Amino acid sequence: MITLAHWDHHSETAPSPEQTDKHSSNPVLEDIKDLGTPKLSEPLPKNPRGNLHCLTIIGQVEGHMILPPHNKTTKYEHVIPQLISIEDNPDVDGLLVVLNTVGGDVEAGLAISEMIASMSKPTVSLVLGGGHSIGVPLAVSTDYSFIAPSASMTIHPVRMSGTVIGVSQTFEYFEKMQERIVNFVERNSKISAEHFKEIMLRKEQLSNDVGSVIIGKEAVEIGLIDELGGLREAIEKLYYYVEVEKKSLEEIKNQPKH
Amino acid sequence: MIYSIIPYDMIMKVEDSLNTPQTEIIEYLGYQVEVQLLDASTVQIQRIHSTDLKAFLNPRLQPGMKISKRLN
Numbered sequence: 264m265i266t267l268a269h270w271d272h273h274s275e276t277a278p279s280p281e282q283t284d285k286h287s288s289n290p291v292l293e294d295i296k297d298l299g300t301p302k303l304s305e306p307l308p309k310n311p312r313g314n315l316h317c318l319t320i321i322g323q324v325e326g327h328m329i330l331p332p333h334n335k336t337t338k339y340e341h342v343i344p345q346l347i348s349i350e351d352n353p354d355v356d357g358l359l360v361v362l363n364t365v366g367g368d369v370e371a372g373l374a375i376s377e378m379i380a381s382m383s384k385p386t387v388s389l390v391l392g393g394g395h396s397i398g399v400p401l402a403v404s405t406d407y408s409f410i411a412p413s414a415s416m417t418i419h420p421v422r423m424s425g426t427v428i429g430v431s432q433t434f435e436y437f438e439k440m441q442e443r444i445v446n447f448v449e450r451n452s453k454i455s456a457e458h459f460k461e462i463m464l465r466k467e468q469l470s471n472d473v474g475s476v477i478i479g480k481e482a483v484e485i486g487l488i489d490e491l492g493g494l495r496e497a498i499e500k501l502y503y504y505v506e507v508e509k510k511s512l513e514e515i516k517n518q519p520k521h
Numbered sequence: 522m523i524y525s526i527i528p529y530d531m532i533m534k535v536e537d538s539l540n541t542p543q544t545e546i547i548e549y550l551g552y553q554v555e556v557q558l559l560d561a562s563t564v565q566i567q568r569i570h571s572t573d574l575k576a577f578l579n580p581r582l583q584p585g586m587k588i589s590k591r592l593n
Contacts, residue, residue, distance in 0.1 A: 307540040316572040323525060323532065334532055341546065342555070345572050358572070367527030395526045417526045440522060 280309065313356030313505035314350050315498070318342065321428040324375070324397055326368025337364070339371035346378045359497060360388040360405055366396025373397075373447060374405040380451055384502030389497040390414045390488065400444055400452065402488065403452040405509045407500050409492040416487070418463045419474025445447055451485030549588060552576040557587070563589050 321340070324336030330336055349355050360379060366372075379386055379401070388403035394402045394410070395417040402408050402416070408418070421441045422435070445463075462475045462485065469476070482488040490496065507512040523529055542557045544567055551555075552571040556564035566586045569576050576582050 292547070315574060317574055317577075318572050323527070330532060331535055332543065341570055345570075349572060365527050367523065369522045369524045393526075396524045421522065421524050423522075423529075440524075444524070456569070460562070 264290055265294055274337070288308055300480055303410050309354070311450075312502045312514070313509075315357045315359055315501060316506075317359045317361060318345065318349075320362050320364050320398070322367075323365060324367025324372045324401075326367070326371025326374075336367070339357055339374060343378060346375070346382065348385060350382050355384065356508070357385040357387070358405075358499055358502045360386060360401070362388060362390045362394040362402055363392040364398040364401070365392060366398060369397060369444065371397075372401055373443060376400040376447060376451075379404040380447075381445065385501055385508055386499040387497050387504070389492070390416065392465050392480075393417070397444070399487070400447045400451070403448055406504060407490070408452075408488045409490050409497045409500070410479055410482050410488040412463070412491055414479055415431070416477045416482055417469075417474060418477060419469065422472070448487070452488070458485065459487075497503050546570060550579070550581060552579075552582060554582060559587065563587055 298358070320337045322337060323330055325334075325336040325338045346358075349358055358379075386407075388402050388405040388408045390398070390402050390408070390410040391414050392411075393415055395415070395420065399416055399418060402410075421437050421444070423437065441463075443458055445456050448454065448459055464473050465475045466473050468474065477485065477487065478489055483491050523532060525532065544555050544557050545564075545589055546555050547564070548554075549566075551574065552569065554566050555568040555570055557567050558564050562589070566584050566588065568583060568584060569582055580586075
């Protein structure tokens with residue numbers, strides 16, 4: 264990634280000599296020009312209910328391999344540092360994870376899921392459109408999860424294409440990969456590993472694969488997602504968690520010291 | 522290892538990639554944005570990568586906005 268230190272808004276491409284002089288005498292513009300760090304004259308007002316951040320996980324989750332550019336991707340190396348800064352920044356009170364993903368890299372997906380699951384700040388997820396394959400552990404990784412009534416989640420086994428060398432070893436490797444996903448989902452949702460696996464290996468629903476398509480309400484009924492809802496419900500839940508968090512922090516502070 | 526509903530061959534197809542515009546992630550006004558290079562000195566914002574909700578309401582960060590390199 265490059266830092267845009269010497270770039271400015273399009274309308275300012277050809278400054279007149281007068282403007283150039285004005286710029287060089289203005290310390291705020293100097294900062295923008297030289298360091299890429301704009302200084303605002305006044306800090307933006309803080310939301311009294313808490314400052315929320317939003318992470319959108321869209322397209323393919325990109326991990327160890329750079330995918331061809333026709334894929335819309337969410338990159339592991341962008342998301343992980345963002346999650347760390349959200350956890351570390353005292354100005355951020357909660358995180359909303361919005362999912363519309365077709366799946367992607369197993370290890371990148373699991374890494375992001377584990378990061379979200381281990382965050383101390385309140386997190387809420389909202390599945391819109393689709394939360395397929397590796398989108399499933401991502402959706403259940405938050406403190407509370409929502410799914411839109413029309414959204415769907417495809418649960419299917421981890422599969423492969425191409426030449427397979429050493430069938431039994433490869434099969435075992437895939438089994439282990441799958442086990443990691445199943446375990447994560449079991450740890451972070453109300454569904455049991457057995458039930459999740461049974462859904463994953465169903466034969467009637469997908470034409471050229473085993474697996475299931477779970478739509479909206481069904482995801483809640485099987486215990487994968489907590490509630491059916493949309494943006495309003497997700498934001499309200501997050502503000503509720505932020506409030507609870509603040510209250511418990513105050514209680515800890517007000518406790519008499521021994 | 523890919524775990525996706527899109528078939529592996531479709532994800533990895535190369536011919537489609539040739540006509541796809543190249544994008545880059547840069548930091549602008551303190552926020553991470555994905556831009557498409559239009560010419561040597563102009564880029565166009567395609568997507569906001571920052572998670573900060575304030576970035577999405579900033580008119581200078583709207584997708585489609587062009588940013589030019591200042592001529593020094």
